[in-house]
Amino acid sequence: MAKEQGYSGDEARKIVGITYRQLDYWARTELIRPSLSDASGSGTRRRYSYRDLLKLKAVKALIDAGIRLALIRRVFEFLEEKLDEDVVQVNLVIQGSSVMVQRGEDEIIDLLHNGQGVLNILPMAGVKEDLDAKIVELFPGADIEETSTEIDGKAVGQ
Amino acid sequence: MAKEQGYSGDEARKIVGITYRQLDYWARTELIRPSLSDASGSGTRRRYSYRDLLKLKAVKALIDAGIRLALIRRVFEFLEEKLDEDVVQVNLVIQGSSVMVQRGEDEIIDLLHNGQGVLNILPMAGVKEDLDAKIVELFPGADIEETSTEIDGKAVGQ
DNA sequence: CTGTAGAATAACATTGATGTAGTTCTCTGA
């Protein structure tokens, strides 16, 4: 039998590496509730399952990666069930407001192999695209100044 | 001549799609200063270059993706010069505290092609690894409960 | 030269996420 009745709040926070305040706050604000038994007044005990620990750890990884709780909440709302399957073969791919569970070690695995933690990828092409579009929209007359991003010409402009 | 003397604060914020308060705060806290001319007392004028706009837009993209300013600051400290080259072929790859500029449309481009915005990727394998290691470290006796993550057995567990 | 628009500045409020300290329960061991 593995860990007779799940994990206490204090055990959970030690294992996951967060403060009790965080664990408590996350439980109260519905981010991650202890699924084995929830609190019901002072003196009662929270009991976290192994699955809960996995989620807590994922939350911490995202927080350490500089991601705000607001986004993490959206991720876990969507994710609630989808974590049942073989967890170790899964990558969470978060793109704006949509979350996907990417299965298998396909395209991006060579990047991921380096280390652990979260990868944040921002394609600058899209950034520049949006920017230029907006400039043209707001200032139809002026052409876009590209001096500092020109390929030929060695990009002067300080 | 493109936009005679860069962009005013108000123009910049309209183009980038942020509030003036944000532009102001970011300038004061050294995140992104107007490189053409900085403020020096009330009544003076900030002047943003096109390059500044690119950076502002990237910051906004990261913010929209749920990333905290603290991390974004680290990214742009590292990045300050490295954005000179051909911007549209570049992806910012943020991994924990390290930032890389990934050039070329290689491995991950098929994922990125879908849409714009930031990709956050969290490999669950690493999460589970860390978790299990910590459990074993703190509770050497108890074996890890894996009921909800088993591959065979169809994963019962509520 | 002068008045006014525009822009930076300043002061204050707010919200989310957390730290800290103290209080109130409940559970368990003696």
Next chain:
DNA sequence: TCAGAGAACTACATCAATGTTATTCTACAG
């Protein structure tokens, strides 16, 4: 049964990021 430990709860403080409003300059048009 009873006391003490452990855990949830409460209240208050803090910090970053931003909203709001009012104020003070500066630059420019007339």
